[in-house]
Amino acid sequence: MLKSGAKSKLHQPRAQSRKALTSNKPEVVRAYQCGLNRRAFLKQTGAFTLFASLLATKPVAVAADLPSNVGQDEQNVQFDDDAKIILTQVQMHLFPDDGDGPSANDLNAFAYLSWALTDPENQAEGDQEFIVKGVSWLQDLSQKTHGGGFMQLTKTEQERLLHQIARSRAGENWLSMLLYYLLEALTLDPVYGGNVGGIGWQWLAHQPGYPQPVVGKTYRDFQ
Amino acid sequence: MNTHNFDVCIVGSGVGGAPIAYELAAAGFRVVVLEKGKWHKESDFFKDENLGRHRIFRSQFQDERHVLEEPNDDGSWSSDTTSQFWGGNIVGGASNFMSAYFHRLKPQDFKLLSTYGAIDGANIVDWPMSYDELEPYYAKVEQLVGVSGKVVSHPHLEPRSTPDYPFPPTAEHPVAHRFDKACNKLGFHPLPMARGILSIPHNGRRSCEYSGYCGSYGCHSGAKASARAALLDLAVKNGQCQVITQAKVYRLNTNDQGNVTSAAYFDDEGKPQQITAKVFVVACYAIESARLLLASTSQKHPKGIGNQHDQVGKNLHCCAGGTGHGVFKLDKLTPGEAQQLKMRGPFFNRALQDWYEINDKRIAEQPIKGGTLDFVFDPPSPTSEANSLKWQDGNLLWGSKLKQRIKSHFTQSKDFKFEVFCDWLPNDDCYVSLAENELDKWQQPIAKVKAGFHPHDIKVAQYLVDKGVEVMRAMGADEAWGNVFTSPTSNLVAGGCRFGLDPKSSVLDKNCKVHDVDNLYVSDGSFMPNGGSVTPTMTIYANAFRVADQIIQRLK
Known part of the structure; x- marks a missing residue:
């Protein structure tokens, strides 16, 4: 079901995933997919x-x-x-x-x-x-x-x-x-x-x- | 303020609400559905990756979000704001974008405590109804909403009142044959997976067009059994059901007796409105249903409706489990085999339930509840895939190296996936409350989700993931791996207002009516004390039809 395309413009994800996160299971929860805006993301990642x-x-x-x-x-x-x-x-x-x-x-x-x-x-x-x-x-x-x-x-x-x-x-x-x-x-x-x-x-x-x-x-x- | 008088007012138009609307309207009652999103139909659902990338049919982070707290390895808790739990801000809700794995639960899921015993730290209970009581409604969903599949005998097949699914299986990808052969060799029992997707036309809906863009995409043919396509279109057509879109319900008002008198909402212009009705039904996804009850405080309900014993929001659960992959290198196959595996359109549609109950002393002395493995395709998202390939070993790739990596990924291999579903045991650290100092665009407090998990879930999930990897290897995958996850699923969240016989440990009675309110029901997945080891959508549908029957009896 849901999980729409997250955007990771800048940094590599916390862990690499072969597939986009568009299915039932959260293979990797990327910052953008968590809904963080970039400013929050940048702050969080240092x-x-x-x-x-x-x-x-x-x-x-x-x-x-x-x-x-x-x-x-x-x-x-x-x-x-x-x-x-x-x-x-x-x-x-x-x-x-x-x-x-x-x-x-x-x-x-x-x-x-x-x-x-x-x-x-x-x-x-x-x-x-x-x-x-x-x-x-x-x-x-x-x-x-x-x-x-x-x-x-x-x-x-x-x-x-x-x-x-x-x-x-x-x-x-x-x-x-x-x-x-x-x-x-x-x-x-x-x-x-x-x-x-x-x-x-x-x-x-x-x-x-x-x-x-x-x-x-x-x-x-x-x- | 406008006031309309209806027999039934339903908050939410998804899988929990639409069956109530459909059944009550068919029985001649005046029904209104309040839905926060807009009404989109088949002609809006293009196979456009950008619709998902920009969350077009979902709530936007800047408008509304959740606080999510998760456990860190050191015992502390993280806290973030997230939009990940918004599955569909649209008539029909997240069911518009589901993959529609339509497994039933099994009898032991209704009596987890008495079947397998207590587990320290887990709030396991038996349900106040049995599988047999829900079974006729499973059969009803299969026929009315439309479930395609084929019943085959296996050790954990649940009892059925009908010999087979009413619709034949959807078209199968050639990999399914390879899967069957591998499982038979291993002594496992491969199952055709039941799907809420029409294989033949039904009730004015077309059958599947096999574009290969299913889960996470809206359905262009109407074959997918979304609450809108399968039920609400028909409910509205009969004239007794009205759906008010862009209606954000923020409060249920109650009278001196504690019963609900009206639902207060903001309309599409942000103006406050309210609806009166005899009976109210809340079905706006587990997290939001709990939020609405908690936010509806009054003199009679000082801690929120149904919350006299602090049970609202408690015992929330997600789907525990994991995922795994098998990658086949196409140059190692014959041209014919490679061509078959590259095919896009038909479904993989296989499941394994050999370990729905695990009886293996290497993991536990006594039999324990296990789960399901679904073998599936990830929905195509080539742009996300290509972007993930620009990073290699921590370095940014570009130029011909990047081009070759992308080309190889898309043309030289084929990736098949499995998903593991097992119980996310309800526990004291997994619940919904109202966030402090965080408001949505309507200036209402947002929900906070604390998502603690029980370590038992990891043990079960790892056992099942290992089985999936074993199958992938037996199929001939060149690479096979899997992972267990402890993060909450963004969809498939349930519980939070569980039903039960004791008002002190549950929010709803057996009929999903709030214990201390005469005219309020909760009919989404909130009622579930545990989610079963499958996606809960089929069960939420079935239970909502059951609740609809209860409300009809009451109103007659």
């Missing part, structure tokens, strides 16, 4: 301090970076051009065009991310701000270590930089959040903008259910 310190130590011009339509549902979040290019490139590192399966671009992952961030819950949890801050952080680190912006680096240097930031909890959280949305673009129904034409499902030989959601009957239409 990550809050790290996250907060990141915010404190990265004095980026957050307010100026925020698009004017934040909070307006059904409109994509607007990133500035630099952020858009960097995020698209990072997504291609996370899910590359390697000859086996769709790449992030094939999945329409950036457009999906821009749409998914308009979800009220995702807005309330500050995902957009966190992603924007992460871009600034990545740029700062790139300048500091290579004397140029992330897009000026070779792909190998970019990959190395991503591994470098993954060594900090906050950097790992940032990548984990981008992966969270990217993997939604891989396997959610195409009606949400990712998984174009079911390309992700085809690669994974995943058989969708029937009937599939249609425009006008997506989850947001029930909210």
Whole structure:
């Protein structure tokens, strides 16, 4: 019966489970499934301090970076051009065009991310701000270590930089959040903008259910 | 304030309330059902993972939640707020999203104390009714609500008044044949599992479409025996039953005699309303039913309705047990076998009840109550699965390594699951009370669930989990494992207002009427002194039909 899909954007679950928790038995009770909001979760897991310190130590011009339509549902979040290019490139590192399966671009992952961030819950949890801050952080680190912006680096240097930031909890959280949305673009129904034409499902030989959601009957239409 | 006069007012439209509405309306009485959620129907139930991920048909954490206290290893108790117990904020309740394993209880579940004796620290009692008294109602549920299955002889088969289920079994996945062979070799008794899912059309409902998206998803065909699809649609159609949706009942008002006069609720605009009726029935899930009674204090009921002996909320229980998996690597099978195992649509539908009573001196000197193993498929949730794969050995994976891991998970192996159900022994540390300083969006105190478990449950569960792993290995699984759990199930919670003959140790009488109130019944799973070693849904349905008969007799 019940147990709906929990969201674990940042951290790995307390214990790994092969299956989502959608059946009668609680294989693992994850923080989000317990209904904790992220703030509570971060506090509980001790990550809050790290996250907060990141915010404190990265004095980026957050307010100026925020698009004017934040909070307006059904409109994509607007990133500035630099952020858009960097995020698209990072997504291609996370899910590359390697000859086996769709790449992030094939999945329409950036457009999906821009749409998914308009979800009220995702807005309330500050995902957009966190992603924007992460871009600034990545740029700062790139300048500091290579004397140029992330897009000026070779792909190998970019990959190395991503591994470098993954060594900090906050950097790992940032990548984990981008992966969270990217993997939604891989396997959610195409009606949400990712998984174009079911390309992700085809690669994974995943058989969708029937009937599939249609425009006008997506989850947001029930909210 | 609007006041309407009804014969019966039912709080909650799920499996505990809908049979009352259906039967009373059919008998010609004026019935009103107050349901907190909205009315959704088959055409709303798309196979969309996002509906579950965003808890679309369930209460939102920010609106209402519970405090959950669980024991830590060091003897202290954790305390969190949670929305995990909300199974369905919708007409028909959580039954819209159930997997619908429709086992009956067995005779010994009604007399646990006299059959197996007392266990220190467990509040085990015999029920005030026998299996035989409920049996006709089990048969009624099977026919009216619609249960598909096939009766086969086995050592723990319960007595039946009908030779077989009224509907043939749902279509079976090829793995069921592999399961049967393995069990026969081991000397076990494989059972086709009864499901509250129509295999053939019935009462205007279509049969199963076998999309493979069943448990946790709403049913598009109406085949799933939700309280709405099976009963409320028909009850409303006959004109005697009205369902008021988005009605949050927050209090039952009582008169000087202590009897209920009205149900007070907030409507869809948050405005207070009330309903008057001759008889009131509470059926809003065990935790919430206890909360409503506890919150309805008055001069006559200073500690809450039915709580003169501090029994309301006590002896809550979940389903104890565990889960296990068997993973088959497809490249080790013939192409034909691999193709068969990859099939999606038909059900696994197998159960084992060989150890419903465990008679094994390695675990206990005397026979003890055991449980059931259900072999099932997890509902598909590819996005959650893919996201769980991004972590490996504590590190975040990405790039081609992640892609290959995801691809391998989805295409190179097939995972089959079993679920173990055994008694969550009622005990003094498992109960519902009102939380202090925590209010829901209607400014009402929320429920606090203390979920202590008895160590005996772990012993029984481990025994059964080991059997499940043994079966998976015998089936040829490349990997097989299982775990026992002590966390409360988020669904399948029952008890809290158990029935009994002694008002000092129970809340309800044999007919599920509150002992010291003449016109108030509780007809959800709250009445159960113990949950049995199966999912309790079938029994809650059956008992609600029994209670309906009692109310009809009374009103005639």
